[in-house]
Every structure is written in structure tokens, then in C-alpha cells.
Amino acid sequence: MDDLNVAREVAGSGDGPRREIAEKCTACGQCIASCLLLEEIGEAPLEIAGRGATVEEAFSCTLCELCTAVCPAGLSPAGMFAAKRTEAVANGEFPIYDYRYLYPDRELNTCKLYREKYNIHYQELPVDQEGEAAFFPGCTMLTYGSDLTRAAFHHLARLWPRMTLLTDCCGKPLYQMGLKERGENYTAFLKNKLKKLAVKVLITACPNCFYELRNQLAPDGIEVRTIYENWGFGVAGKGLITIHDSCPDRHEGIFARQVREALRNSGYRLVEMEYYGANTFCCGSGGQVSHFRPDLAMALTDRRLEEAGNTGAGILAGYCLSCVLNFARDANGLKVRHVLDLLLGQEKDYSEIKKRAKALYTGPEGEENWRRVMAE
Template sequence: MSSSQKLNNACQEILDNCSNCGQCISECPMLERIGEDLVSIAMRQPTVEEAYACSLCGLCEAVCPASLSPRTMFAEARTKAVEDDEILIDEFRYMFPDRDLNVMTLYRELNGTHYEEFPLDQTSPVAFFPGCTLLTYSPELTKAAFNNINQRYPELTLLTDCCGKPLYQLGLQRRGDDYVSYLKAKLEKLKVRSLIVACPSCYYQLRPAVSDLGITLMTIYEALGDSPVLKNQTKSDQLKLVTIHDSCPDRFEEKFASQTRAALKKRGYQLVEMEHSRKTTACCGSGGQVTHFQPELADNMVKSRLDEIKRSGAQIMASYCLSCVLNLSRNSSYVPTKHVLNLLLDLDQDFEGLKNKAKRMFDGPEGEKLWERVMAD
């Protein structure tokens, strides 16, 4: 089926079933900014700018009484825009995970981040898939997680690939499918039978692929299981009241949401919930790569979420998605932000400013040269 037909079908689903109750608009800053009811948007179909302003977070679907999915309409509009050359998507190739050099691999190169001391891409029944964000921006946490899992799975190998989700988010459907085929072939070659995943985006992105291969997929929290480190009460006398920012891909199944809350309680942390949590969690502002297309909108989403975190009264915000942590750790006047694994593994880190540090790679004359490198064909 063509991308145009898929978009038509997504729009028709809304036209046939939407009552225009406004629930999605009341929750979504992007829909509110458009200033039209959902039926009107579906009737004329989203513009390219609107498609790439959607964070693809799924909150619209979660609050819809009819379980309609406006995000599917916007996602299909992205794919159509790419296939019809309505957007110069190649200008964003610095994000493409299937390129040898992209912003993440460059960041690791410049900061001397490597994992050569670990068994990389080895034939093994059990593999750890941290995800590209954790690999890039928190090698300390990645290594600590591997070492803890390794105690339970001595044959563990480390995979440093991306799950490929950014390609789909950008509207590069065919390129995404090719990348998934590469990952499936790699997993088969390495004879992996169990795949341990740290990132919720990776978990839900990879699940259909590994299911085809008969591979068991586990979250890192399942893999840690009864690890000795999780049996001990936290030694920290401070920052005991925690609120969890849930990751958008987990909103419908709440697998990571439930497992991380149980693990934190076991470690002695007290939890307090925000107004938007679990199924109705609000996007941190990094969903759908919106920061690259609509930075002002993304910044407003960050502020809105930070205000809600502050109102919760928590002493620390924890998330099981490092992309969320990085996006929400940009303002020191708010509640400190940590990855859930930081709390569980007693590994303290300061993520503030890390995202800005990545942007500064391209400042000045040397930065211009790096930009030329990462954008080279």
C-alpha cells in the first residue's frame, strides 16, 4: 500500500469515528497550536510542518474515548512527505543511525567513549542492547549495568547498535525496514536467544523483529532480577522522595513503569505521582525528534513537564529513558533528574548541560569542520 493510501486511511478513520470532543486537543500543545478541530485537520490532511511538529507520543490516543490515533495520521503524513519529496529529509542525515558517522558516533569519538573491554558482538545466547542514547551519553551507567547483568548471565555480549526507531520517526519507512533486516540478520548470526534491553523505545521497536526470530526479549529490570544490588536498601539519606517521568512508548503496556516503581520501592525510595503519569504521561519534548524541527514547541513541552515535576513535591525526578533525562535536566532551578538505573545501581551522575555540550561540538571553526564530516555523503 502506498504512503498516500495509508495517510488517506488514517484520516478516514478519524473522519468516520471522531466526535470532536476535544480531549486530544486539551492535552496536546501541538494540536492546540494548530487551532482546528481534529476532523477539520483530517479532512484537509496535515501539512508537512504539522506532521513534523507532532511528538508521536500517543497521548492523543490514550485520552481518546474512541481510541482513535491522531499520531498515526501525523506519522503517515511524515512518510508521505519523504516519499513525495515534500521535505528535504537528507538535510537531517546527521541523525540517521544507519550511517557510520552521525552525531552520536561523533560524540563518542570526540569523548573517547568505547567499550573495547567488553565482549562486543560475540556469538552468545544472551545479549545486552543498551540503546544508542545510553551508550553515547552515559558510558558509566552502560558499563555498570553490563557488569551487574553479567553476574547472572556469564556469556553476555554487548551490542552497540541503534534500534532504528529514528528512521521511522523521520518518515524513512523503507530505510527503517532495511535497517531492521540488518539487525535481524546480525542477531541470527550471533545466535542470540535472549535480548536484554535498557531503553523502552528500543524494547517496543525491537519486539516484532525478535519475535519473528523466536528470541526472548527482556527489560533490564527483569534481567537484573534478584541481583544483590537491588536487595540492599539505598545508602542515601537524601533525595528519597522520587517522582517517575514515564516514557511515551511504554504508556499503553506500562511494563517499564511497573517494574521500575517496584524496584525503587524495594530499594527504599518513596514515590509520588505527577498529574500525568503512566498511560497519560506527558512527552518530555524529545519525542518524534521534534527538537530538530520545532525547537520552540519542544522547549515549551519541557517547561510544562518541569513545572509538573516541581508541583509533585518530589526531591528527585527519575526516568527509565535517558533521552527524557537529558531533555529534562537542562534547568538546574528545577528538581534534579536521574536515570532510574542511577538510583538502583548507586551510581550518581549529573546530566545537566550534557545535551548542550553535544550541540557545542559544532561551534567555531573546528566545529564547522566536524559538521562537514558528519554531513559528508
Template sequence: MNSEEALVACQEIMDNCVDCGLCRSECQLLQRINESLVSLAIRQPTVTEAYNCSLCGLCESVCPSDLSPKYMFAAIREKSVAEGEIDIEDFRYMFPDRPLNVMKLYREVNGIGYGELNPDREADTAFFAGCSMLTYAPQLVHVLFKTLQQQDQGVSLLTDCCGLPLYQLGLKEREARFIQGLKDKLRRLKVKKLIFACPNCYYQLQSMALEMGIAIQTIYEALEDSELVNVPLEEQHRKVVTVHDSCPDRAAGKFAGQARKALALKGYSLVEMEHNRDRALCCGSGGQVSHFDPELAQSLVQARLREVEASEAEILAAYCLGCVLNLSKNQNQIPVQHVLNLLLEFEQDFVGLKRRAQSLFEGPEGEKLWERIMAD
């Protein structure tokens, strides 16, 4: 089945691509491969090429034939795992279904927990913060949860991952089992509505929620009537903001529109980068590409930051925490903030946070932590 899906994805491009070159003109990976998309589909991408794709979807946004090269790369990832062309277990430190992974370890080492919020309890409404926010922005989670509680005392905090890394790594069957476990939990907790802060989680679980009859909201919809969010800034705090758009929101533009509307109502002035909304550039963390080609990932970061600089904005805002972290990992010019930090009026220092997470595994103690995380 995996080989068949890869063949179908490649065949669609072979049959329909007009070789206009628009996808190649926008994509650093396709520029590096430097051959026509049809030629690439005929020979099928290599394992390395497949895992160097950020799966961002910019290619499909610019394609006049509505083709999606990213699905070809994703299908090759799945085929590579199924046929043993890559030892995906080498990357098990990312697997969200393991007892210990990078994010769980980071929370453990840094004493990050949510016991006082009584998480994962039965409730009609649940806040799905997402593993990145739970791990790297605990203050933001607490403020958001308490703000949601002002509107609904019974809201519950969920501490789950959405399972997206399993899909990105080519582990489709494992992803399906993970999603089934999440379904079982939501039924057990009798959840009727999910509120999402992360666009990755929202779109990853959208069809599952629909199938289960669970209503879904973005955090911006949930906070629309919150006094805290709607109180305009004092004049001296109103700055010029440019918004980096998240790849999974590319087609629907739900988070893009709601985040901009909320920022404008708050009193911020908005300017756009050259690539925005459905044609936004990837932040460099999409598809877990930083684990497979750090050099390409860094090149994507620099391309985005050049557009930020050209916008002359005073603040770069993103509504995906993964994007915030990646765009601020070695950035020392324009400050990077999550949109929610700006709306809730408390800024955080995200600079170098990803680097600090990587430093967990340095030195003798770091080696011991690595042994723990990679243990079978």
C-alpha cells in the same frame, strides 16, 4: 502506497471522531493548530505540522473512540518524504545507518568506546543498551554490563541502534532495511535472548524478536534477583521520587510498573505527577520534534517540569535516557536521574549534557566536524 496510508489514517478520524476535544485539551500542538481534529484530517496536516508532532501517543490514550491522531501525523511524514515535500537528507546527521552520525561522532570525539567489554560477539544472551545510553551514559553501561555478567558470564554487549529515528523521520523503507540488517546480525551471533534498557528499543524491536523466536526482557526483569539492586538504601538516603513515564511504554506500562516496584523495594518513597503512566506528558524529545520546532519542544519540557515541582518530589527519575537528558538540559532545581542510577546507587550529573553535545559544532573546529558528518 504512502499517499494511500495517509488517506486511510485521515479517513479513520473523519469517520469516527466525535469531536469531544479531549486530545486538543492535552496536546500543545493541537492547541496551536486550533481547529477540530476532523477539520484537520479533511485538509490533511501540513508537512510542518506533521514534523512538529512528538508522536507521543497521549492523544490516543485520552480518545474515547480509540483513535490515534499520532498515526495520522506519522503517515503524513512518510508521505512527505516519498513525495519530496521535505528534503529529509538535511537531517541525515541523525540517520543511524550512516557511517557517521551525531552519536557516533560524539563517542569518537569524547573517546567513548566499549572494546574492553568485547562487544558484539556470539552469545545466547545479549544486552541491548541503546544508542542514547551508549553515547551519553557510558559509565552506566559499564556498571549494568558488569552487573549482568555476575548473573551470566557469557552475556554480550550489542552496540547497535534500534532504528527508531528512521521511522520517526518518515523513512519507512529505510527502516525496514535497517531492521533486516539487525536480524542478520542477531542470527549470526546466535542470540536467543535480548535484554533491553531502553523502552524505545524494547517496543521498536519487540515484534522482530517475536518473529525470530528471541526471548526479550527489560533490564528490570533481568536484574530482579541482583543483590546490588535489592539491597535497601540506608534510611538517610531514602528520598521522595517522582517518575516520568516514557511515551512508548504508554499502552503496556511494563517499564512504568517495574521501575516503580524496584524503586519502592530500594526504599524510595514515590509520588505521582498529575499526568503519569498512560497519560504522561512527553519530555519534549519525542518524534525528534526538537530538531523541527525547538520552541515547542522547550514548551513541552517546561510543562513537565511544572508538574514535577507540583509533586514536591526530591528527585525526578526516568527510565528512558532520552527523557533524562531532555528534562535536565537546562534544569537547575530538582535533580534528574535515570532509574537505574538510583537502583545501582551511583548518581550522575546529566545537567546540560545535551547542550554540550550541540557545542561540538561551534567554532572553526565545530564547522569541520559538521562538514564531516554531513558529507555524502
């Protein structure tokens, strides 16, 4: 029996993505050519499925789904790695609790600590109030883009007089970290909250939140929409821009289409990177890999910045703030902006945000902050 058939026979006993890979993968190599992790592993997904993904491999995957986008059969090695994460956490094979500072459902986590220490609040806005429509900026924008959050809220409030602001996370980090049950409990909490507030339309700024919540909330009759959906920004802009597309958007391209239309209507000229849309490279923040494999995350960021620099554009714009923060800390002369900054007339430099976040855990005060955020 040849090696491919052996791998299929072994992997065929698995479930979900691993079984599908065992049945359909031809080891053509297209995913390996696109993915730094698969290149590092040096094996086709069929071989990995045959022996079973390791815990280290699973937590090194950005879960960006580029592998699926380039696969002729639409297979998902990322799905196989995600399933291994869940299995590893359930079996105690990975110390996920060491990363509890990321858990969005904890009383104190790294985002909440940042907001506390840098006095970021939204007391002047209608937070968690009853209303037909709610703006859901997502935890990253709430934490690291407070001015942008306010500007976006006021823009939407002109169209929705009873707009409320929600300061919750979508819960996706819990699922990505393999904490399935915890993620489901958080989703239930979020659903109950929206029901109590009588929210019927949830407007999102983050593609992670949009795709996570759209499917979760559809059965409850809550419509999830994007902030870029024909809201008439009206700010005149100029200059040559290249756009980094966010990984959650790669399969449907809803944000990619809306963002490009809005920027063109505002007067910006667009130039595409070599890899964009469905084939875009991850920025390095996907799947919390910057915490599990910071070396790999940095390599992904550097690859993307080099590609953006090759376009000749003066501005690198992203519609996921996590991506923007990654690029801004080492942009090599590129002006890095969130798309909403451009559309709402904001001028925000994000280059120091990562340093400010790191400073929270530096020195004697940093030790106390770490003790608090990791407290049992």
C-alpha cells in the same frame, strides 16, 4: 451537510488512521486539551483529517500517542501525522536529508561523533560476540551514559555469564522520520546480526528499543526483555522520587510497573505527578521534534518540569535517557537521574551533556565536525 459530515466525506478517501478518524472522531476536544500541538493548530482531528495534515504539522508532532490515550474511541492523530511524514518524505515535500546527521545507519552521525570526540568506547567489554543473551542499551545510553552502560552490563553479566554488548541503534529514528524503506533495511541488518551471534534473549534498557524490537524480533524467536524484570538490584536508597513515564510505554506500562516496583523495593518513596502512566506528557524529545520544532520541544519540557516541581519530590527519575537529558539541562533545583543510576548506585550529573554535544559544532573545529558528519 454540516461541517462534521463534510470533513468525514473528504477524509474518507484517505487510508489508515486518517480514514478511521474520519469515521469515528466526534470532535470532543479531549485530545486538544492534552496536546500542545493540537492546541496550536486549533482544529479537531476530524477537521485536520478532512483537509489533510500539512507537512509542518506532521513534523511538529512528537508521535507520543497521548492523543490516543485520552481519546474515547482510541483514535490516533499521531498515526495520521506519522503517515503524512512518510508520504512527505516519499514525495520530496520535506528536506529530510538535511537531518542525515541523525540517521543511525550512517558511518558517522551525531552520536558516533560524540563517542569519537569524547573517547567513549567499550573495548574492555565483549562487544558483538556470540552469546545466548545480549544487552542492548540503545544509542542514547551508549553515547551519553557510558558509565551507566558499563554498570548495567556488569550487573546483567552476573546473571548471564555469556552476555554480549550490542552497540547498535534500534532503528526507530528512521521510521519516525518517515524513512520507511531505510528503516526496513536497517531492521533486516539488525536481524541478520543477531542471528549470526546466536542471540536468543535481548535485554533492553530503553523503552523505545524494547517496543520497537519486541515486535520486529518475535518472528525470529528472539525474546526481548527489560533490564528491570526481576533482576534483583539490591542497592538501598532513600528519598522522595517522582517518575517521568516514557511515551512508548504509555499503552502497556511494562516499564512503569517494573521501575516502580524496583524503586520501592530499594527503599525509595514515590509521589506521582498529576499526569503519569498512560496520560503522561511527552518530555519534548519524541519524534525528533527537538530538531524539527525546538520551540515546541522546549515548551513540552518546561511544562513537564513544572509539573514535577509541584510534587515536592527531590528527585525526578526517568527510564529513558533522552527524557533525562532534556530535563537535566534546566531542572530548576530538581535532581534529575536515570532510574538505573538509582538502582545501581551510580551518581551521575547529566546537566552538562547537552552543552557538550552542542560544543562539538562550535568554532573552527565544530565546522569541520559538521562537514564530516554531513559528508555525502
